[in-house]
Amino acid sequence: MYTLAEENYLKAIYKLSLIAENVSTNQIAAELATKASSVTDMLRKLAEKLLINYTRYQGVSLTQAGEKVAVNIIRRHRLWEYFLVEKLHFKWDEVHEMAEEMEHISSNELIDRLDEFMGFPSRDPHGDPIPDSKGNFKKNDLKPISSVDVNACGIISGVRDHSSAFLQYLEKQGLIIGKKITVKEIITYDSAVILQMDSKDLQISRDVANNLLIAL
Amino acid sequence: MYTLAEENYLKAIYKLSLIAENVSTNQIAAELATKASSVTDMLRKLAEKLLINYTRYQGVSLTQAGEKVAVNIIRRHRLWEYFLVEKLHFKWDEVHEMAEEMEHISSNELIDRLDEFMGFPSRDPHGDPIPDSKGNFKKNDLKPISSVDVNACGIISGVRDHSSAFLQYLEKQGLIIGKKITVKEIITYDSAVILQMDSKDLQISRDVANNLLIAL
DNA sequence: TAATATTTTTAGACTTGTCTAAAAATACAA
DNA sequence: TTGTATTTTTAGACAAGTCTAAAAATATTA
The missing domain is CATH 2.30.30.90 (Ferrous iron transport protein A (FeoA))
Structure with a gap:
């Protein structure tokens, strides 16, 4: 559906959007440990696919479609973290990198079954809320x-x-x-x-x- | 460690090696649904990394290092298939594509814990033997x-x-x-x-x- | 508001992995 | 064993994603 790079950009933009509505090229570059010029290239592609709102020099925000994709990646990430800690008994400081890989496994059916298998947990091992299969989740009030x-x-x-x-x-x-x-x-x-x-x-x-x- | 493409080539060569010692460029191309010229390019790279024995026009075989990598990918594939069928209740005809993605998750610690979580199964849902963490498994006598x-x-x-x-x-x-x-x-x-x-x-x-x- | 600093974009290049088309090597058959 | 068919490799190009260096736009500050 989306490439690894596209998914990572959407996730980064989503994360940065929580702090401030509009996200800058440099912020994204820092978040992804890449260069601003690479970010600009990718922003053009994501805008073309209608996943972000982008005007040159003006920063970006996710479209509804883009946010849906981002939330889904976060859902996958947090469910896999929960799995790794609760089922495979990893410690909470060991699971992030593994989940970074696993979040890109594409099947939604798989994720929904995993969710069910674990009893529909509402928070991951770090206390972050896990979106449900429709993308709904309580914003963190912590x-x-x-x-x-x-x-x-x-x-x-x-x-x-x-x-x-x-x-x-x-x-x-x-x-x-x-x-x-x-x-x-x-x-x-x-x-x-x-x-x-x-x-x-x-x-x-x-x-x-x-x-x-x-x-x- | 290895790229997605490299892993897929090693797996294909391993699979074809079971039928005949020496594997040809065209066989690999057919197995991976790609072109012979692309295969030649990749063979040069794998040979450089000492994962295959390769002389122009003479076909290839895996080195010990290459076989080890290939068997590990097969281990991951089969364990994930077992997980999908036994824990998430997928049918045996539904799991292959998902496992094709999951087999590339790189952590061996993850796979070893998954293996333990499921009680060290010896065969996947299609009856294929699952290599243990050292790469040992009985060749199929079926x-x-x-x-x-x-x-x-x-x-x-x-x-x-x-x-x-x-x-x-x-x-x-x-x-x-x-x-x-x-x-x-x-x-x-x-x-x-x-x-x-x-x-x-x-x-x-x-x-x-x-x-x-x-x-x- | 003009000069300077910062941010962002563009231009051009590189890597990985792929492709087509043509050349070279090998295999097969008369 | 010579000619033909097949296989494999080479040469050159392309797409995705990245980079550096330079140009353009925006922001800051005197």
Whole structure:
């Protein structure tokens, strides 16, 4: 249906669109670790196929068709991650690269059966919601710890950084999905955050607080 | 590790090697539905990577390294087919194309865990043996029905043609893996074969008898 | 608002894998 | 064994996706 490169571009544009409506060539280049000139070439092709809205120098956004394709890729990615963790017992920091390959397996029938096989999970191992077969899913209402007030209390529910370095750090600190935490103090000097978890105090940096999401 | 095209060539050469030691350019071209000139180009590349033994005009064979890669692809293919049939409940005639895509997922750790998850199956849904993680597997000792004598008796255990047309035909006739059959008569005129199965007689054509394998 | 900096696009080239058409090598047959 | 048919390779071209270098457009700032 779509080439590997096309799918990766659509996914990148979708991801960047969550932050700001309009996505720039350079942002896409950075996201895909490629050059701006390569991006421009691909944007012309995607626009021709009516998957993006594109005017030279003006940035891009996904069309409805493009968004549908992107959401479907995300559905596949998250279902395979769930499979790898729940059925094959991989750790949550080991599955991203594998799922990056598996998300391009084209059969939707396969994905629907996989979904059913696993009991229609609603979130992947990193707490991200899994779109259903029609593409519906709740937008993430999770907040980075860096954005909540002192004394706020919530459940660790997701991450913004999926790198294994970050996930391994969290694991080591016991900061795993489902844990209940309370924000005890925010250090003015460097925006570090002191959390209470399991009746113990734990300090995390601003970067970590930015990338760790909680449900209030 | 290897490109999609390289993997497909190695798999094709492996498959053809089972029939005759040395494989010709035209055979490969036919197997991959491509042109002989394209095959020649790829053969040069595979030879350079020491995956095949190749001298111009003399046909090719796999090196040990090449065979190892090919067997690994076959392992992945057959394990995914088993997964699709046993876990996702696809029919045996529906899984080939999906497995053709899935066999290129590169992680061996993934495949080993999948193997374990399914209890280390020894044969795929079409009766073909599944290599273990070291690449060991029993060569098929199954025989086409067309090659056995009258009064021979055996268990339907495999197929040589994996097309859904053929598999659907077998399904319809009840000729599925595990069934016990007896060869009652071979018609001299057209080599058709009359089988006995479940105390009933059933006639199959020479083509079918050629592609349906039994364990004696 | 004019000069400078940044971003984006264009132009031209490269790689992988494919193709057609023609040449070279091998196989077959008289 | 010589001529013909077949197979295989070479030569040159093309599409997809990428790159570098340079040009064009946009944004910033003095």
